Amino acid sequence: MDDIKVLSRIIGKDFELEEELSEELIRQKMIHAFSWLLDNDISKMMNILYRTDVDEERLKSLLVSRSQLPSAEVIADEYISRQKQKVETWKKYST
Template sequence: MEDFKSLSRIVSTDFEVDDILSEEALRARLIEAFAYLLDNNISKMMNILYRTDVNEEKLKALLISNSNLPSAEVIADAYISRQKEKVETRKKYSR
């Protein structure tokens, strides 16, 4: 639960997620947000991914290997994965 709170806190710098109580709901909100950004503001989406340090080459490979899934879902999962890495790193070095 503490990890989810940390994850929510990090994600809230890019998206409004204050009322989300589960990782599944967070993922659903992010898929929706990335779908919107893909359709309406791709430069903002790219900026978010750049600031979050989502590896561009890794993301391209994920999009290709998961071409059966909606792009927004693959992007949201990559974003969440990167944010989880940050949570783990912070936890590891804050002891």
């Protein structure tokens, strides 16, 4: 199974995603989702980031260093990056 399908499946545990999405479309959907969560349900967002094991200190640092970008975009990129790390780890140990 290719990495994007695995990534979609992993992210699908937290968000509803269609199976056949490009990486860029996944990113756009995650930016939209985190934007909504920032405005409407920050505790749910924090729970998702905690369960995903997104490094809180790293995320804080990124939010400061990339302050010219929307927060939802920075959070989405870090969330996706963490999920990609999981895919790589699974691939490494499943062969």
